Amino acid sequence: MKNRFEKLTVILFCSLLALLSVAFLVMPDRAFSEQENRNLQQSPELTKDSFFSGQFAKDINVYFADQFPLRDLFVRIKSGSELAFLKGENNGVLYSKDQLAVKDFMAYRSIAQAPIETDRIYLDSVRAQTEAVERLGQTLDVPLVTVLPPRTIDIADSVFSYDRPDGDAVFDIFDEVLTEKAGYIDVLGLLRPKYESGEYVYYKTDHHWTTLGAYYVYCEIMTQLGKADSIIPKDEFEIEYVLDFSGTTAGKASFPIYAKDTLELWHLPDDNEYLINSDGVDENEFYEREFLDKSDKYSVFFGGTKAVTTITLPDADRETLLIAKDSFANSLIPFLAREFDIVALNLSSSTFISTFAEVYEADAVLVVFNVENIITTGHLGKLK
Amino acid sequence: MVFSSLIFIFAYLTVTLALYYISPLKWRNTVLFIVSLAFYGWGEPKYIVLMLISILIAYVFGFFIEKYRKTNKRLAKLFLTVSLLGNLSFLLFFKYYNFFAVNIGFAEISSLTLPVGISFYTFQIMSYSIDLYRGEVPLAKKFVPFGTYVTLFPQLIAGPIVRYKDVCDQLEGRKETFSKFASGVHRFVTGLSKKLILGDSAAAVAELLESSATFQPTVVGTWLVMICYTFHIYFDFSGYSDMAIGLGRMLGFEFVENFNYPYIAKSITDFWRRWHITLSTWFREYIYIPLGGNRVGKLRGFLNLATVWFLTGFWHGADWNYVIWGVYFWLFLVIEKAFLGKLLSKLPILGRLYTLVIVGFGWMIFFHTDLSAILASAKQLVGIGTVFATASVGYELLRLIPFLAICLIACTPLPKRLWDRMNERFAFMSAAKPILSMLLFLLCVAYMVDNTFSPFLYYIF
Numbered sequence: 022m023k024n025r026f027e028k029l030t031v032i033l034f035c036s037l038l039a040l041l042s043v044a045f046l047v048m049p050d051r052a053f054s055e056q057e058n059r060n061l062q063q064s065p066e067l068t069k070d071s072f073f074s075g076q077f078a079k080d081i082n083v084y085f086a087d088q089f090p091l092r093d094l095f096v097r098i099k100s101g102s103e104l105a106f107l108k109g110e111n112n113g114v115l116y117s118k119d120q121l122a123v124k125d126f127m128a129y130r131s132i133a134q135a136p137i138e139t140d141r142i143y144l145d146s147v148r149a150q151t152e153a154v155e156r157l158g159q160t161l162d163v164p165l166v167t168v169l170p171p172r173t174i175d176i177a178d179s180v181f182s183y184d185r186p187d188g189d190a191v192f193d194i195f196d197e198v199l200t201e202k203a204g205y206i207d208v209l210g211l212l213r214p215k216y217e218s219g220e221y222v223y224y225k226t227d228h229h230w231t232t233l234g235a236y237y238v239y240c241e242i243m244t245q246l247g248k249a250d251s252i253i254p255k256d257e258f259e260i261e262y263v264l265d266f267s268g269t270t271a272g273k274a275s276f277p278i279y280a281k282d283t284l285e286l287w288h289l290p291d292d293n294e295y296l297i298n299s300d301g302v303d304e305n306e307f308y309e310r311e312f313l314d315k316s317d318k319y320s321v322f323f324g325g326t327k328a329v330t331t332i333t334l335p336d337a338d339r340e341t342l343l344i345a346k347d348s349f350a351n352s353l354i355p356f357l358a359r360e361f362d363i364v365a366l367n368l369s370s371s372t373f374i375s376t377f378a379e380v381y382e383a384d385a386v387l388v389v390f391n392v393e394n395i396i397t398t399g400h401l402g403k404l405k
Numbered sequence: 406m407v408f409s410s411l412i413f414i415f416a417y418l419t420v421t422l423a424l425y426y427i428s429p430l431k432w433r434n435t436v437l438f439i440v441s442l443a444f445y446g447w448g449e450p451k452y453i454v455l456m457l458i459s460i461l462i463a464y465v466f467g468f469f470i471e472k473y474r475k476t477n478k479r480l481a482k483l484f485l486t487v488s489l490l491g492n493l494s495f496l497l498f499f500k501y502y503n504f505f506a507v508n509i510g511f512a513e514i515s516s517l518t519l520p521v522g523i524s525f526y527t528f529q530i531m532s533y534s535i536d537l538y539r540g541e542v543p544l545a546k547k548f549v550p551f552g553t554y555v556t557l558f559p560q561l562i563a564g565p566i567v568r569y570k571d572v573c574d575q576l577e578g579r580k581e582t583f584s585k586f587a588s589g590v591h592r593f594v595t596g597l598s599k600k601l602i603l604g605d606s607a608a609a610v611a612e613l614l615e616s617s618a619t620f621q622p623t624v625v626g627t628w629l630v631m632i633c634y635t636f637h638i639y640f641d642f643s644g645y646s647d648m649a650i651g652l653g654r655m656l657g658f659e660f661v662e663n664f665n666y667p668y669i670a671k672s673i674t675d676f677w678r679r680w681h682i683t684l685s686t687w688f689r690e691y692i693y694i695p696l697g698g699n700r701v702g703k704l705r706g707f708l709n710l711a712t713v714w715f716l717t718g719f720w721h722g723a724d725w726n727y728v729i730w731g732v733y734f735w736l737f738l739v740i741e742k743a744f745l746g747k748l749l750s751k752l753p754i755l756g757r758l759y760t761l762v763i764v765g766f767g768w769m770i771f772f773h774t775d776l777s778a779i780l781a782s783a784k785q786l787v788g789i790g791t792v793f794a795t796a797s798v799g800y801e802l803l804r805l806i807p808f809l810a811i812c813l814i815a816c817t818p819l820p821k822r823l824w825d826r827m828n829e830r831f832a833f834m835s836a837a838k839p840i841l842s843m844l845l846f847l848l849c850v851a852y853m854v855d856n857t858f859s860p861f862l863y864y865i866f
Contacts, residue, residue: 024583024584026587026835026836026838026839027583027584027586027587027588028583028587029836029839030586030587030590030591030838030839030842031583031586031587031590033839033840033843034590034842034843034846035422037843037846037847038414038415038418038419038422039419041415041850042415042416042419045415072450073450073451075449078406078447081412082410082411082412085410085411085412085415085416086411086853086854086855086856089411089415089850089854092854095847095850095851095854095855096851096854096855098847098848098851099848099851099852099854099855099856100855102602102848102851102852106606106807106808106811
């Protein structure tokens with residue numbers, strides 16, 4: 022009797038080994054994980070150098086994990102198990118019940134899974150970068166508007182049972198360093214109260230602001246540039262709802278239970294035909310609709326981050342707005358394009374803003390770079 | 406390669422088990438020898454040669470030792486010395502060269518990396534030469550079984566330190582059975598889950614709390630770090646030993662145990678009978694007893710003990726904190742021998758708490774090569790110049806309580822006792838066991854699939 026179950030153990034274990042090993046070998050490699058919203062490691066190349074340096078051994082470990090049979094299922098089992106320990110987070114993503122919608126709400130705890138106090142490590146760097154923006158404001162001949170979008174955890178900190186002493190230290194530096202010349206818009210002061218009063222300004226499963234959040238920022242920018250009268254009222258838009266959006270934050274955590282977000286596309290009836298050029302490709306739509314069928318739905322705005330995007334309205338004489346940006350600006354640009362001709366540059370690769378402002382004969386400059394990027398890349402400090 | 410990786414389990418182990426069991430009996434050692442070399446060479450192939458030379462030295466000199474053992478003791482001793490020095494010189498050079506270069510300042514620091522597992526296999530090889538000289542083991546006549554003994558992949562890189570006399574019978578006369586294989590599977594899965602689900606998580610928490618403490622150290626935070634280190638190293642290392650023993654059984658071997666619930670020890674003396682047992686045994690058999698053990702004068706006895714603990718510390722790493730760590734334990738062992746031991750035996754609960762705190766702080770020494778950091782954490786533990794807690798430490802503490810409670814229970818014999826009792830009580834348990842074991846195995850796979858890669862601690866020794 023006992024022996025029978027011992028045999029069963031051996032047979033089960035060996036079959037699992039054989040089955041999963043063979044399945045790993047036979048199953049085709051995936052390039053992209055929809056669930057986690059990221060590229061997966063492909064088969065590493067075996068060369069003499071890569072083998073002896075140990076790089077091959079390292080890569081093949083990642084390759085095994087990324088291409089393992091039933092990866093998506095295993096990833097969910099693991100995050101479920103982490104939640105079962107009541108740890109309240111997985112892979113550094115916090116999990117909370119949204120106080121208003123009573124739904125799951127997620128935010129990166131911070132970069133690199135470090136505690137939020139580590140913001141303090143970066144305060145000097147943040148200050149130096151902010152000073153670079155201020156200098157840019159002083160030297161530019163045209164008005165500058167600075168938008169530094171907060172992280173989800175900054176906006177929605179009230180729902181996380183996560184104490185953050187000096188959590189707003191980064192924003193205090195912005196307030197302190199940036200003068201009128203930089204045209205700083207306090208997005209935290211603008212959107213946090215709106216979030217707390219129940220407005221859907223940041224996604225739950227993605228690190229970006231929603232279209233509504235972007236709209237509020239658009240109104241501020243317009244006011245800042247003296248165009249308050251030309252702000253398009255909210256009720257003139259027809260809103261198209263895209264359901265089942267699960268963003269990058271959810272991808273990192275893979276919590277087995279979570280709400281989906283709704284992504285909104287705001288259309289104007291009788292809109293003009295704009296000429297849009299993204300990295301040399303002509304388009305005439307703000308939205309690249311094929312992304313709506315993919316998991317990376319936020320890329321519906323201009324197909325994700327491009328090096329250069331220009332938007333013009335043929336036969337119209339409009340002011341030009343130069344935007345140095347990251348992906349947060351992608352959902353903001355459609356609003357601004359109704360007022361300005363747009364030249365949008367990826368801030369991480371184009372830092373000579375004053376030169377570009379002259380080249381493109383810009384009438385104003387807008388900087389959009391989010392706090393996570395400021396902390397992790399330091400690119401904002403290179404603005405000139 | 407580490408055991409808790411997908412590539413080990415779903416490529417290496419699959420192929421190894423298949424090759425091993427389709428080979429005819431007489432070929433199995435050769436198969437094991439070859440696959441073990443492949444295991445070792447994975448990632449850093451150049452040190453295979455070094456290991457083979459070590460094996461060759463002990464193997465060849467073995468013949469000389471055996472030849473003169475009875476007839477010419479002095480000559481046999483000479484050959485033994487040469488053999489041991491040959492092996493030790495590799496260990497000394499690769500592990501301690503930089504330490505001496507820095508501290509004595511005679512040479513440039515070399516950029517050589519430490520050959521994986523050298524501290525373990527050198528000790529294994531030495532056990533053969535010494536025991537052969539003592540006449541406690543037969544001469545290893547064939548090279549392949551002896552090479553297999555040293556390179557045997559389950560215990561090659563992080564123990565248990567299997568002495569030749571413990572396995573020499575098994576090298577050429579072991580029996581693989583379903584029953585052994587099955588118990589090996591259960592043991593392997595147990596070790597895997599200890600390492601992946603508990604050990605790695607505890608390590609991650611310790612790291613998180615330490616980085617947070619660089620800004621605002623707190624009493625509670627430092628205690629949490631100490632507790633997490635304590636769990637981390639136990640689940641990591643005993644998990645590894647479990648996996649090694651389990652893998653050994655799958656191949657028909659029976660290795661000695663390496664841990665016996667060390668955290669329920671009632672004194673430091675008791676702790677070291679339960680922690681890394683094969684290492685303590687090695688030091689006792691080959692250093693302490695030859696020095697005269699405790700059958701000498703009191704002062705000499707303490708000195709012998711000091712030598713052993715200095716070496717134990719130094720074996721763990723070529724840095725001062727490991728030496729301090731060894732001497733630290735020597736100090737408590739001496740105090741216990743002198744008077745504390747008798748007192749503690751009457752107060753088992755107090756004894757356990759005392760042991761845990763001393764051992765826990767020992768891990769703080771162990772993990773910090775920076776001596777001033779050790780002093781600082783000692784101050785933080787007792788609250789000198791440190792705030793008691795901050796809200797963020799409170800947040801971490803609250804969310805970690807369930808996890809830490811599970812870790813605490815997992816350190817005791819309770820889960821095993823419960824398991825055994827259920828097996829006696831309920832007939833269906835013997836049927837449930839394979840299923841539960843496989844579910845746990847799949848959970849471990851999930852942790853490996855979604856994991857930042859984390860090698861074993863003892864991998865670096």
